[in-house]
Amino acid sequence: MGLGPGLTPSGDDILGGILIALHCLGRLDQAGILWDAIGREAHRTNRISQAHLYAAAHGMGAEVLHGWIHALQGEADRQTLYSLCERLGRVGHTSGWDAALGACLASLNARP
Numbered sequence: 001m002g003l004g005p006g007l008t009p010s011g012d013d014i015l016g017g018i019l020i021a022l023h024c025l026g027r028l029d030q031a032g033i034l035w036d037a038i039g040r041e042a043h044r045t046n047r048i049s050q051a052h053l054y055a056a057a058h059g060m061g062a063e064v065l066h067g068w069i070h071a072l073q074g075e076a077d078r079q080t081l082y083s084l085c086e087r088l089g090r091v092g093h094t095s096g097w098d099a100a101l102g103a104c105l106a107s108l109n110a111r112p
Helices: 010-024 028-040 046-056 062-070 078-088 097-111
Strands: none
Touching: 010 028, 010 046, 010 062, 010 097, 028 046, 062 078, 062 097, 078 097
16 A cells, blocks of 8 residues: 555555456455455555545446456457557556556456
8 A cells, every 4th residue: 555656656556456347347255355455554545545445445446447447358349449548548647557457467367
């Protein structure tokens, strides 16, 4: 918590991406376990990041990140992926890509 560069630290953005992806994948049990651990340590980061993580714990995040998660499940063509990549790059300084990394990690590892 609170590690990495940025107004919302990169590490927090990665955790948020994981939480949102777990919700999108229907892995609410895993999201709950992760949130339990993150919530206890939220004091280690700033209030803006805390708010983003709280939203992510409830499956809420940027529309482009939700689109990215669906694309990871094979639901997007090349043009859509290109558009999503451009849009992710415009979310914060690195927040879009940090959250996308978290979503990728969750998508690869949250299979039933």
